[in-house]
C-alpha cells in the first residue's frame with residue numbers, strides 16, 4: 001500500500017509520520033520550497049523567525065507525543081512556564097490570569113482574579129464555567145450571546161473574553177462558536193495546572209517540528225517533494241488512484257490524503273466533491289527589535305483597548321526581540337506597514353512604560369488567510385477525514401474536531417486520518 005499526502009504543513013507531516021511509523025510508504029508533496037505551511041520559518045535580517053507568533057500550551061498533548069515519537073526532546077525545545085498572563089488595558093487596571101500565589105490550582109486562578117478585579121469577577125467566571133455542560137448539551141450560540149447569558153461584565157468582556165476569543169479562535173465574539181471556545185476552556189483551564197502551562201519555543205517554528213519531521217520521514221524511507229504543486233486528482237471510475245503535479249508528473253497511490261489548507265483543498269476537490277469553503281481570517285505579527293537588554297516582565301502580556309493584542313518576549317531566541325500579535329479582522333488592516341509599526345510601538349510604550357518608545361528595527365508579517373473563522377455555521381459543516389470517494393481522505397486543521405485552527409488540531413487530524421486509513425486496511 002502507498003499513500004500520497006498533499007501538503008506539508010503540521011497536519012500532513014503528522015499523517016506522514018503516523019503512516020511511516022506503521023511501515024506504510026508515503027510520498028509527501030508540498031508546493032512551497034519548505035515544509036511547515038502556516039507554521040514555518042521566515043528570514044529577517046540575520047535572524048530566522050516565525051511566519052507569525054504562535055502560542056502553544058501544556059494541553060497540546062498530541063503535539064508533544066508526536067515530537068517524542070520522532071525523538072525530539074521537547075523539554076529542551078520549550079521553556080515551560082506556569083500560566084501567568086497580565087492583560088493591561090487603556091482604561092481598567094491590569095487583570096491577571098495566573099497560577100502563581102501559592103494556592104492549589106484552580107484556586108490560585110480565582111485568587112489572582114479576585115485580587116485585581118474583585119469578588120464579582122470571580123463569581124462571573126464561576127458562573128460561566130458552570131454553564132459549560134448546559135452550553136455543550138444544547139444548540140451552539142455565538143460567544144457574545146453566551147457571555148450575555150452568563151452575565152459577564154463589560155470589563156471582563158473587553159479585557160478578557162474579546163482578546164481570549166481572538167487569541168484562540170481568531171474570530172470576533174459576535175461570530176465565534178461558543179461550543180468551540182468552551183472546549184478550548186475545558187481543555188486548557190479546566191484540567192490540571194500543567195495543561196495551562198505556556199510552552200515558549202527556544203527555536204523557530206520550522207526548526208521545532210517540520211525539519212526534524214522531515215529527517216524522521218526520510219530515515220524511514222518516505223519520499224518528500226518540495227516546490228511541487230498538485231493540480232489534479234486522478235479519478236478512475238469514482239476511485240482516486242493518484243495525483244498529477246504542475247510539472248506534469250503523475251504519481252499513483254492506493255490512498256491520497258489532502259492536507260492542504262481549506263481553500264486549496266476545496267479547489268482540488270471541486271471536480272468531484274463540493275466542500276464548504278470557510279471564511280478565512282488574518283493574523284498580523286509585528287516584530288519589534290529593541291536594544292538587546294530590553295525584556296518584558298513575563299514571557300507574554302495581553303493588551304486591550306488597542307490594536308495590539310498580545311506581546312511576546314522572544315529574547316530566548318533573539319535578545320530584545322518582541323512579537324506583537326493582532327488577530328482577526330480590524331481597522332489595522334488598512335494601515336501601511338510603517339503606520340502599523342508606529343502605532344504598535346506607541347501602544348506598547350503607552351501601556352507598558354518600561355518598554356522604549358521606539359524599536360531599533362521592525363518587521364510586519366500579515367498572514368491574510370491565517371485560520372478559518374470558527375463560526376457556529378462552519379463548526380457544523382467541517383468535513384470528516386473519510387470522504388464519499390474511495391481512496392480520498394482529508395487532513396488539516398479544518399477537518400471536524402472540537403478545536404479551532406491550531407497546531408494541536410492540525411496534528412490530531414493528521415494522525416486520525418492516518419489511523420482511519422490503517423483501520424480500513426486492517427493494519428491497526
Ligand SMILES: Cc1cc2nc3c(=O)[nH]c(=O)nc-3n(C[C@H](O)[C@H](O)[C@H](O)COP(=O)(O)OP(=O)(O)OC[C@H]3O[C@@H](n4cnc5c(N)ncnc54)[C@H](O)[C@@H]3O)c2cc1C
Nearest residue numbers: 007009010011031037038052054055230260396397406407
Ligand atoms: C500567524 C499565525 C498565527 C497562528 N497562531 C497560532 C497559535 O498561537 N497557536 C496555534 O496552535 N495555532 C496557531 N495558528 C494556526 C496554525 O498555524 C494552523 O492551524 C496550522 O499550522 C495548520 O496546519 P495544516 O497542516 O492544517 O495547514 P497548512 O499549514 O496550511 O498546510 C497546508 C500545506 O499544503 C500546501 N499546499 C496547498 N495546496 C497544495 C497543492 N495543491 N499541492 C501541494 N501542496 C499544497 C501548502 O503550501 C501548505 O504548506 C496560527 C496561524 C498563523 C498563520
